[in-house]
Amino acid sequence: MIASAPGTGGPAGTAGRRERKKQRTREALIDAAFTLFAAKGYDATTVEEIADAVDVSARTFFRYFASKEHVALTVQEEQRTALLAALAARPAQEPPLTALRNAVVAVTRLHECGVPGPDRDRFRLLLKLLGDGGGLLAGSLEHAQRGLRDIAEIIARRTGADAASDLRPYVLASTMVAVFQAALIGVKDDAMGYTSLADALSDAFAALIDEAGRPG
Structure with missing residues (x-):
């Protein structure tokens, strides 16, 4: 039996x-x-208020998201997916840290300065919420930590390392979390003069690469 096409009223439709x-x-x-x-701010917003705004129950909310933090970090998850694709596409001759820097900065700049619309607005608001600190920042860093394995595996493929037995891809991937924290400080601290997270990330990675190249 052939299923009906979408829009015909059959099972597939x-x-x-x-x-x-x-x-x-x-x-x-x-x-x-x-x-x-x-x-209202992140901390003052409740799951019940989010559900009420859409005229659904809190129970329905939890069918889609595990928590308020989960819905707030959907933007970060979208960025992580884009980052993995961008890193995998970097030229093979680029050193790992340089490839990671170029991928992170390019994806961040696209989200930060891209076509005006909901995606860009959400990204900018998320940066503000993360800059305020609190529980969402901790959740964001934990989310980033959970994604390190995927980044490490791409770095391992680029360098010929074995991600199952070699720590180096994980060390390189882990630098992204530290660089992100430093860049957030750069954007939040007016004295540093950063208005763009992408610029702060670029400079933070440059500082790391410079220090890594110094004789030890």
Whole structure:
């Protein structure tokens, strides 16, 4: 028996409509969350308020997101996916730290200065929320730590190392977390003069590469 095409009212069409509805609900929850974060701040916003703004129950919210932190860090997850693709695409002759720097800066600049719209607005708001510190910053750093294995595996492929037995790819991948923390300080501290996270990341990586090249 051949399933009906989407839009015909058969099983395939029903499944397609269901998935589209789920995606719309997910996007609506993200939009509502970031609208509330902008108006009230992250800590003062509750899951119940996010759900109410979309006219769904808190139980429905938890079908899509494990927590308020989870919905706030959807932007970071999107950036991580883009970073992995950008790092894998860097020229093979680039040293690992240089490739990581170029990939991180390019992806960050795209999110920070890209086409005006919800994605860019969410990214900028997330940076502000992270700059405020608190529990979301801790969650963001933990999220970054969980993603290090994927970055390390790409570095291992680029360098011919074995990620299963060699610490070097993980050491190089782990520098990204420290560089990100330093760059956030650079953006938050007016005395440093940074208005762009991408610029701060570029300089932080440059400092790391410079120090790594000094005779020990």
